[in-house]
Amino acid sequence: MKRTRGSKLTGIIRKLMILALALALGIPSYAAKTPDESDVEEIQEEIDNQQEEINKTQQEIDETEDKKQKLQEAKENMEDYLADLNKQYASLEDEINALNQQIADKQAEIEKTQAELEEARAVEEQQYADMKARIQYMYEHPQSSFLEVLITSGSFADALNQAGYTASITAYDREMFEQYVAQKEEIADQEARLQGEKEALDELQASVTQKQNEVTALANSTSGKISQHVNEIAQAQADLDGKNNTLENQKAVLEELIAEKKQIEAQIEAAKAAEIEASLGDVTGVRTTELEYVQYAPYNATEEEVTALAVLIYCEAGNQGAEGQLAVGSVVMNRIRDPRFAQNDIMSVIRASGQFSPVTSGRFDLMLEQGLDSVTESCYTAARRAISGESNVGNRVFFRTYANYPSLSGLVIGAHIFSYTWNYAA
Numbered sequence: 227m228k229r230t231r232g233s234k235l236t237g238i239i240r241k242l243m244i245l246a247l248a249l250a251l252g253i254p255s256y257a258a259k260t261p262d263e264s265d266v267e268e269i270q271e272e273i274d275n276q277q278e279e280i281n282k283t284q285q286e287i288d289e290t291e292d293k294k295q296k297l298q299e300a301k302e303n304m305e306d307y308l309a310d311l312n313k314q315y316a317s318l319e320d321e322i323n324a325l326n327q328q329i330a331d332k333q334a335e336i337e338k339t340q341a342e343l344e345e346a347r348a349v350e351e352q353q354y355a356d357m358k359a360r361i362q363y364m365y366e367h368p369q370s371s372f373l374e375v376l377i378t379s380g381s382f383a384d385a386l387n388q389a390g391y392t393a394s395i396t397a398y399d400r401e402m403f404e405q406y407v408a409q410k411e412e413i414a415d416q417e418a419r420l421q422g423e424k425e426a427l428d429e430l431q432a433s434v435t436q437k438q439n440e441v442t443a444l445a446n447s448t449s450g451k452i453s454q455h456v457n458e459i460a461q462a463q464a465d466l467d468g469k470n471n472t473l474e475n476q477k478a479v480l481e482e483l484i485a486e487k488k489q490i491e492a493q494i495e496a497a498k499a500a501e502i503e504a505s506l507g508d509v510t511g512v513r514t515t516e517l518e519y520v521q522y523a524p525y526n527a528t529e530e531e532v533t534a535l536a537v538l539i540y541c542e543a544g545n546q547g548a549e550g551q552l553a554v555g556s557v558v559m560n561r562i563r564d565p566r567f568a569q570n571d572i573m574s575v576i577r578a579s580g581q582f583s584p585v586t587s588g589r590f591d592l593m594l595e596q597g598l599d600s601v602t603e604s605c606y607t608a609a610r611r612a613i614s615g616e617s618n619v620g621n622r623v624f625f626r627t628y629a630n631y632p633s634l635s636g637l638v639i640g641a642h643i644f645s646y647t648w649n650y651a652a
Contacts (some may be wrong), residue, residue, distance in 0.1 A: 259488045269487045273592070276480045283473045290469060294462035301455040304448055309397060311445040316440040324327075325431045330426045343413040350406040352435030364510045384429035460650055480596075488600055516622035517549065519639065527613045531572040535609040537593050538576055540601045541584035543640065551605055555612030557644065560623045567623070619644045626650075 228372030527535075535555055543554045561567045561575045569575040577585060584590040593601065619625075619637055628634060636645035643650065 240526050256293060260454045261493050265490055267488065269483060269490060270588075270592070273480065273483045273487060276335055276476060277596075280473065280476045280480060283476060287466060287469045287473060288297050290462055290466050294459055294466065297455050297459045297462060301311060301452055301459065304452045304455065308445060308448045310454065311441050311448065315438060315441045315445065318434055318441060321434050322431060325434060326428055328426060329427045329431065332420060332427060333450065336417065336420045336424060339413060339417045343410065343417055346406060346410040346413050350403070350410055353399070353406050357403055357638055360395060362397060367526045411430065484596060488597075489532055516637075517618040517639065518622075522559070522563065522615035522617060523564065524615045525572075525613045527572060532606070532613065533598070534604040535572055535613065536601055537598070538582060539591060539608050540586065540605040541580065541593060542589055543642065546640035546642065548604055548608065549618055550642065551608035552611050552616070553639045553644060554625065554643065556617035556619045557623055557625055559612045559615075559619065560619070560621050564621065564623050597632065620644050620646075624648055624650070 230648065247489055324498045435505070534560060538558065539554050543550045544552075557574050558572060561570070562570055567575070567578075569578055577581060580586065582590070584593075619639070622637060622644040624636075625644045626634065626641045628636075628638055629641065631643070631650070633649040634643055634645070636643040636650050638644075
């Protein structure tokens with residue numbers, strides 16, 4: 227069953243406390259159990275798990291940010307659309323008002339025409355009645371001949387006048403009757419035309435009103451969607467705030483874990499250094515302690531390469547002093563110059579398969595990504611000295627922790643032994 231972080235760290239921290247107490251009381255270090263590589267592996271597992279949680283939370287934050295951005299863009303597009311709908315509504319409102327005025331004017335024209343038509347009909351009817359009365363009168367009082375008119379008139383001139391007057395009245399009645407009939411028909415046609423125009427205006431008004439209702443419905447729907455987006459954006463922001471708080475807490479825990487891991491590694495390195503010091507007298511191989519300084523041509527390195535070499539030096543020889551740190555950097559640069567090695571740049575040398583244990587274990591990448599603050603300035607100085615062409619191991623290209631291989635021969639610097647060949651021949 228997998229132990230929780232608390233249970234793992236409790237054992238590690240207990241070891242550190244016991245060791246510190248033992249040192250304070252002067253008890254030999256072997257009496258207090260020093261944290262070992264298994265403790266480092268355990269806390270590294272916790273660091274890896276915590277980093278996974280941070281990556282997951284960061285991904286959720288990015289996804290929520292993207293969702294919020296899309297909602298914001300949709301809301302802004304909706305607001306632009308609503309503004310356009312409001313303009314359309316105002317334009318339709320003006321059009322409806324204009325149509326209403328036209329309809330009112332047309333209705334007034336129709337009413338005026340209808341009054342004129344009624345008047346024309348009344349005149350027509352009166353004219354028709356007068357004409358009919360005169361015709362009836364002439365029918366009831368017929369004059370059989372001009373001679374009779376002449377006799378009754380008393381003179382020829384009066385007879386002519388009376389006969390002409392009668393004919394004029396008859397012609398006038400006929401002309402006026404026909405004129406009023408034509409006028410009535412013209413007014414009736416005008417009324418029909420005006421009624422048709424009013425009906426067309428009524429239809430146009432109904433169409434514009436329907437369009438205005440459609441725009442109103444769209445505006446109401448759009449306003450509802452905008453309100454929904456506003457609520458969703460607020461929810462997304464609240465979600466972001468919660469996730470960002472979670473992320474900050476997770477990062478704080480990660481920093482705590484890294485600090486604890488550094489403390490454990492420092493204890494382990496101190497214990498190893500003590501063991502090395504205690505075992506120096508037992509080494510039997512052929513070794514020299516005289517440094518071999520050589521100045522080669524400088525290497526044109528990028529800042530990333532300088533950092534990477536400094537991190538490797540820190541992992542391999544962080545506690546070995548300036549000469550021990552330069553020696554490790556020199557080995558890396560010597561491999562670039564040595565034709566036996568295919569690698570021709572710093573990163574390819576560092577990442578060559580099975581060559582440097584911190585790279586194989588993953589510690590190098592962890593320090594490169596999260597632990598640069600721990601890398602000492604002396605390691606950067608050693609990296610720059612090696613890159614500038616300076617070497618204190620000659621052209622040697624191999625090194626090991628010599629306390630683990632007491633029979634090897636080579637150049638001893640600090641806790642390492644350096645050699646020209648992989649089998650460490652003298």
